[in-house]
Amino acid sequence: MTSAGTQERPGPGAPGPDGASVSRPGAGSPAGSGGNPMTKSAERAKAPAGGRRVRGFFGRVRMAEPQVSDAERELFGGPLRYDMGWSEHEHAQLDLTMLSALRSMPGLVGATLRMAWQANRRALLAVTVSEVGQGIAAAVGLLAVNAVMHALLGSGTPAERLHAMLPGLAVAAGAAGAGSVLAGWSTARAGRLEPLVERIATTQYLAAAASVELEAIEEPEFRRLIDVAQYGAASARRMIGACVASLNGGVSLISTAGVLTVLHPALLPMLILIAAPRGWGAMRVAQERYVSVMSWVEHVRAGRLIGNLLTERTAAQEVRIHSVGPFLLGRYERMAESAEAEQERLASSKAVTEWVAAALSGVAMAATYGTMFWLIMGGHMNLAVAGTAVIAVRSGSASLGALVMNVNQLHEESLYVRDHSRFLDEAARRTIPRGGGPVPARVGQVTLDRVTYRYPDRADPALDEVSLTLPMGSVTAVVGENGSGKSTLMKLLSGLLLPQGGTVRWGDAEVASLDRSQLFDRVALLTQDFQRWPVTAAMNIRIGRPAHEAGPDDLMPSVEYANAGPVLARLPEGLQSLLARVFRGASELSGGEWQKIGLARTHWRSSTATADGVLIVDEPTSALDPQAEIAAFDRIRRLASPDLAVVLVTHRMSGVRHADRIYVLHRGRLAEQGSHQELMAARGRYAAMFDAQAAQYAPAPVVPRPAPPTVADPA
Numbered sequence: 001m002t003s004a005g006t007q008e009r010p011g012p013g014a015p016g017p018d019g020a021s022v023s024r025p026g027a028g029s030p031a032g033s034g035g036n037p038m039t040k041s042a043e044r045a046k047a048p049a050g051g052r053r054v055r056g057f058f059g060r061v062r063m064a065e066p067q068v069s070d071a072e073r074e075l076f077g078g079p080l081r082y083d084m085g086w087s088e089h090e091h092a093q094l095d096l097t098m099l100s101a102l103r104s105m106p107g108l109v110g111a112t113l114r115m116a117w118q119a120n121r122r123a124l125l126a127v128t129v130s131e132v133g134q135g136i137a138a139a140v141g142l143l144a145v146n147a148v149m150h151a152l153l154g155s156g157t158p159a160e161r162l163h164a165m166l167p168g169l170a171v172a173a174g175a176a177g178a179g180s181v182l183a184g185w186s187t188a189r190a191g192r193l194e195p196l197v198e199r200i201a202t203t204q205y206l207a208a209a210a211s212v213e214l215e216a217i218e219e220p221e222f223r224r225l226i227d228v229a230q231y232g233a234a235s236a237r238r239m240i241g242a243c244v245a246s247l248n249g250g251v252s253l254i255s256t257a258g259v260l261t262v263l264h265p266a267l268l269p270m271l272i273l274i275a276a277p278r279g280w281g282a283m284r285v286a287q288e289r290y291v292s293v294m295s296w297v298e299h300v301r302a303g304r305l306i307g308n309l310l311t312e313r314t315a316a317q318e319v320r321i322h323s324v325g326p327f328l329l330g331r332y333e334r335m336a337e338s339a340e341a342e343q344e345r346l347a348s349s350k351a352v353t354e355w356v357a358a359a360l361s362g363v364a365m366a367a368t369y370g371t372m373f374w375l376i377m378g379g380h381m382n383l384a385v386a387g388t389a390v391i392a393v394r395s396g397s398a399s400l401g402a403l404v405m406n407v408n409q410l411h412e413e414s415l416y417v418r419d420h421s422r423f424l425d426e427a428a429r430r431t432i433p434r435g436g437g438p439v440p441a442r443v444g445q446v447t448l449d450r451v452t453y454r455y456p457d458r459a460d461p462a463l464d465e466v467s468l469t470l471p472m473g474s475v476t477a478v479v480g481e482n483g484s485g486k487s488t489l490m491k492l493l494s495g496l497l498l499p500q501g502g503t504v505r506w507g508d509a510e511v512a513s514l515d516r517s518q519l520f521d522r523v524a525l526l527t528q529d530f531q532r533w534p535v536t537a538a539m540n541i542r543i544g545r546p547a548h549e550a551g552p553d554d555l556m557p558s559v560e561y562a563n564a565g566p567v568l569a570r571l572p573e574g575l576q577s578l579l580a581r582v583f584r585g586a587s588e589l590s591g592g593e594w595q596k597i598g599l600a601r602t603h604w605r606s607s608t609a610t611a612d613g614v615l616i617v618d619e620p621t622s623a624l625d626p627q628a629e630i631a632a633f634d635r636i637r638r639l640a641s642p643d644l645a646v647v648l649v650t651h652r653m654s655g656v657r658h659a660d661r662i663y664v665l666h667r668g669r670l671a672e673q674g675s676h677q678e679l680m681a682a683r684g685r686y687a688a689m690f691d692a693q694a695a696q697y698a699p700a701p702v703v704p705r706p707a708p709p710t711v712a713d714p715a
């Protein structure tokens with residue numbers, strides 16, 4: 001058996017969608033993992049024992065609803081359920097039987113081998129040759145042992161018999177040596193193959209995820225598929241190991257079976273009888289483990305989420321000041337106890353299953369030896385053959401047991417690999433189309449004409465027949481209350497979303513017919529939650545147009561434009577300072593300082609543009625102090641140039657009054673439009689919003705303070 005076949009699966013700790021780390025089932029035995037500090041309690045008595053699981057011992061393992069602890073009910077109103085990959089497999093996996101596993105084998109092995117072939121065909125060939133070679137070496141070794149037995153139990157003096165044994169011993173030693181050399185070679189080549197396969201699968205996954213339409217990313221169903229598929233790459237890697245181990249088991253089994261058949265035809269069925277209970281036991285333990293993890297992991301998820309909250313930086317203040325720490329810790333312990341009880345139950349159940357399998361196998365072994373005894377006594381088998389048969393039966397039953405386990409593992413891993421390919425297919429269908437017409441260098445203006453857009457899971461449209469025009473060189477403001485459709489409008493403008501009704505035109509060209517990557521190239525984006533890349537300050541600016549080479553001097557105009565000089569001056573390495581708190585020696589910026597870096601990035605992108613474009617600025621000043629905010633709005637307005645249209649989305653009304661044109665959205669519809677003066681004169685929504693904000697800054701009326709109560713002099 002090669003070490004590749006016994007690869008360690010990753011333990012618990014894969015990050016969940018919200019940062020709470022969860023393990024996927026099968027990735028380590030629940031009985032052996034966990035690592036939670038757990039305490040004993042009365043709750044263990046209520047633990048999800050056999051009652052939740054309806055099964056006869058030899059029947060199918062069934063899944064029932066996991067029990068939920070009081071603490072989970074109190075905190076989450078029920079169990080925490082992520083839409084993770086393995087929960088999708090609940091039923092598929094439970095159909096796992098020897099037959100279904102064997103039926104799906106050829107397809108699975110074929111798919112994995114194709115990936116391995118694509119990764120490194122030489123390594124794949126080497127692994128195959130060495131595994132087949134090991135099987136042949138094992139068969140030769142057994143035959144040599146048979147020759148040794150014959151010599152040992154044959155006629156002649158002890159010296160003559162020893163002498164007769166020597167050739168057989170030499171062949172057996174040679175076969176063992178060749179087998180171990182081949183095993184080492186196989187391990188080394190499989191070790192080369194596995195990371196390559198994982199890389200290919202990971203690259204496919206990441207590339208597909210990065211190139212799908214934004215609409216797909218925002219769809220819960222597709223997001224779920226992304227989460228589900230993330231385990232596919234590691235599973236593909238493990239499938240290589242399982243394939244190698246299965247090949248090894250298969251070849252060893254065939255060679256042992258061949259030798260046994262040559263020795264005596266009755267021995268082969270006996271071998272199967274010995275190994276079958278062990279195979280059943282392995283399969284059953286795997287099923288039980290899966291079903292158990294399904295219920296156990298619910299508690300672990302909840303517990304880990306709480307654990308993360310206790311250590312998270314963002315929660316640190318409330319954890320301390322509101323005494324949330326001891327409260328959550330208590331709930332954490334109660335959830336951990338539920339998980340512990342389930343793991344304990346599983347360990348006992350596993351022990352019973354293994355014991356029953358071993359007992360059945362022992363009975364079959366006794367029957368085999370009894371048959372051999374009977375054959376020897378009846379003169380149908382000589383002692384030398386019987387000795388070889390004992391060795392062959394032992395190694396053959398080990399090979400068969402390992403084969404069953406590896407086929408089982410192959411089946412389990414294939415569920416995740418299948419998700420991976422399902423995701424790739426779906427992503428290919430939803431990928432941003434390549435090609436399309438070129439975006440003209442000079443467009444004059446960008447126009448939205450009665451644009452309508454409704455999110456898939458919403459009844460009402462987020463935008464309903466909205467029309468507006470953005471002339472190059474102008475500053476346009478879009479205002480409206482929360483949820484009025486401003487951000488959706490920006491996504492349509494930038495080409496991230498395509499309108500479901502109406503048209504978006506760059507000059508005369510309709511966006512739907514244009515090359516989208518060229519379109520993205522024309523858009524600059526500065527949003528409130530712009531990406532804070534964990535790279536150097538210089539790269540955080542340059543990443544606005546990463547393909548454009550830039551030295552520190554090239555970036556200085558952008559730094560100066562954003563007034564980010566004083567921010568950089570405070571950093572230990574200036575522009576070369578790493579802005580990633582998680583790494584050693586890195587610096588952290590405040591929200592306002594980051595916004596200056598964001599502004600510099602936007603300037604860098606705009607200043608390196610060579611054709612007409614649109615700059616979208618969405619709530620750019622939320623973290624800036626009042627003075628910095630005034631300066632930032634002024635700077636953003638100054639960015640408008642003959643080849644750039646600036647669109648400003650903000651709730652700060654003071655920032656929009658100088659815009660050339662202001663559009664007011666209300667519940668997805670265009671409610672008003674005009675200049676500041678026109679809209680104020682119209683006394684509509686805009687004027688009401690402006691006045692409401694202005695009133696906050698008006699001098700407060702003097703409210704007379706009530707006279708202090710007179711206290712009677714006790715004297």
Ligand SMILES: Nc1ncnc2c1ncn2[C@@H]1O[C@H](COP(=O)(O)OP(=O)(O)OP(=O)(O)O)[C@@H](O)[C@H]1O
Pocket residue numbers: 218455456457458462480481482483484485486487488489
């Ligand atoms: N990804 C999405 N999926 C479903 N509905 C969405 C999605 N994004 C936004 N919406 C809904 O569309 C409507 C418009 O949202 P949008 O984000 O465009 O408003 P907004 O004016 O930018 O709001 P805010 O001022 O709060 O940022 C809202 O009702 C919102 O709930």
